[in-house]
Amino acid sequence: MQDLARLRLDGDLLTPAHPDYDTARRPVDPAHQETRPLAVARCRSTADVAAVLAYARDTGARTTPRGGGHCFAGRSTTDGIVLDLAALDTVAVADGTAKIGAGARLAHVYTALHARGRTLPAGCGATVGIAGLTLGGGIGLLGRVHGLTSDRLAGARVVLADGRIADCDADREPDLFWALRGAGGGQFGVVVSLVFDTVPEPVATRFVLRWRRPSHADLVAAWQEWAPDAPDEITADLALGEDAVLFGAALLDEPATRELLQGFCDAVGAAPETDVQGGMPFHRLKRSFEDLDTPGGAIQRSRSAFFAHPLQPSTIAALTASLTGGRRLNFTAMGGAYNRVPAAATAFAHRGERFMLQLVAPTADPWLDEAWAAAYGDSSKRVYPNFPDPLLTDWATAYHGRNLDRLRAVKHAYDPDRCFSFPQSL
Ligand SMILES: Cc1cc2nc3c(=O)[nH]c(=O)nc-3n(C[C@H](O)[C@H](O)[C@H](O)COP(=O)(O)OP(=O)(O)OC[C@H]3O[C@@H](n4cnc5c(N)ncnc54)[C@H](O)[C@@H]3O)c2cc1C
Structure with missing residues (x-):
């Protein structure tokens, strides 16, 4: 050209x-x-x-x-x-405020913040970008205590479609700042740097509980009643394949964490292999979960939804009937601080959810769409903008809920010619 x-x-x-x-x-x-x-x-x-x-x-x-x-x-x-933007990856921390280049990846962010005794509630994938994560929300093991990554965003510098450079925060370009917190990346301009209110890096208890020949249905039934209502200090996510793994972090000491986990195991009625380690600095805990988070290179597809109510027993039975051949169900606990922010306060509209379910399967496996359809019937019909799903027909309300009209107005104000567009963009 x-x-x-x-x-x-x-x-x-x-x-x-x-x-x-x-x-x-x-x-x-x-x-x-x-x-x-x-x-x-x-x-x-x-x-x-x-x-x-x-x-x-x-x-x-x-x-x-x-x-x-x-x-x-x-x-x-x-x-x-x-x-x-990979080269724009500097992390500068002063008085608990971090200015982070938009190309920084999470592992680098955690390491740089750790050096100053700070951290952020954010995801586990080491090479996930801080910008993509934040612009769509940012769910992670500290989220039930500190909220989304985007809830810690204090400002951003954005190059707009017309070439203007906008510094936005609560006072300057507040509509743009609102929209950047959870609508999903690539919609309003190119963010070149982000400013965060960090949190002190905690010492945490790490846990991984594994059931080798599980009753998947019993685990799901017990987990969905327990994990979203557990104390905010514990985030326990459930990953089901042929095995079942309950993993996560607690900002509690080891005995208190073991006691909470024992309550869950009693409800399940089956004893797992248990690995619980207290006294772990949070950046080390994060690093230890990178392998669990990174699919092993196979070409896979995933679909997901948020749930404000428990899955019906018949839905659980349908979902768990044939978890073989690389099919997986990943349950992420919400609640806590995620839901203490009003849904209209930032662009992230999903503030009343109990959990998120992600279904993963090899690309050509028809199970994924069938199982997702069964699950979606019980869901809030809401989908995490950072888990975009090209097959969604109700994508605008699924991603943006009641924030859709305001988001469309912000899009019109900042990118009237739709310079930034893709299927399912605002
Ligand atoms: C292995 C793995 C682990 C994950 N773990 C988590 C997790 O723990 N928690 C969680 O919440 N999510 C998680 N995710 C999902 C993740 O949040 C999204 O995939 C996210 O969008 C990735 O951001 P990125 O910068 O890596 O991707 P990219 O593909 O680079 O960007 C994602 C979107 O944002 C846009 N974008 C990127 N940079 C900018 C910028 N500077 N300005 C404007 N737009 C921009 C892109 O154009 C694109 O539309 C995970 C994903 C993977 C693959």
Whole structure:
């Protein structure tokens, strides 16, 4: 296309002839690695981002920002220009406030914050990007105490479609700041840095309980009554495949954590293999869960939903009947601080949910859609914007709930020409 050579950047512009292009063009998910962008702009500065957006305005080229490159729906790749922000990854902490470059990945963020005795409630995937995570919410093991990652966002710098650089926070561009907290990435502009109110890094108790030949139905029935109502200080998520694993963290000492877990095991009526370790600094605990969080390279697909009420027994039976061949159910406990923020206070609309269920299966397995349909019937018909699902027909209300109209107005104000668009964008 049109004269890419005139695009001058502080970073590199990788076109197909460049030896690094083929590696740089691919997002993480193998399902979205076929797309061949016109170019990958390895941005080193805010000016680089602005230059690519100016080029896009002049030429009509599509652009999309990429942080960690993990989007389930492949939204951080394009046949136009990928804005690869990986080089913008500085983390500066002063007085508990962290200014973090939009290209930083979670492992780097946790390590840098740990050095200052701080942390953030955020996810486990080491290479997940802080920007993508935050813009869609950010669910993690500290969330029931401290809320979403986006609930700790205090401000952001954004390059808008018209080239303007907007610093937004509660006082400046408050509608943009509201919209950045939970609507999902890539909708309003390119975020180049984020400012967070961090929390003190806690010492926690880590636990993994494993049932080798479980009654999946009994586990789900007991978990959905217990985990969302457990004290905020314990987050216990349930992963079911052929085995069943209850894993998580408690901001409690080891004896108190064991006592809570014993109550759950009694309700299940089956004893697991138990690994409970108290006194663990939170960054070490996070690192220890990276393997549990990262699928083992197979091409998989997932679908999900939020639930404000327990699953019906017949739904549990349908979901758990055939968990073989790489099929998995991942239950994430919500409640606690997630639900103490009013649904209209930020763009993240899902503030009355008890849990999230993610179903995962090999790409060609028809079980996924059948099982998801069974589960969705019992759900709130709400879906986490960071787990985008291209097959959703009711996606606008599923992602945004009652915040949809305000989000559409913010989109119109900040990106009237829909420079940032993708299937299911606002
Ligand atoms: C292994 C794994 C573990 C995960 N664990 C968790 C978890 O524990 N908790 C949780 O809540 N979620 C989790 N997720 C989901 C994760 O939050 C989303 O996939 C998230 O969108 C990834 O962000 P990213 O920057 O890595 O991805 P990207 O694909 O780079 O970005 C995601 C979206 O945000 C946009 N975007 C990226 N950077 C910017 C920017 N600077 N400005 C504007 N838009 C931008 C992209 O264009 C894209 O639309 C996990 C995902 C994976 C694959």
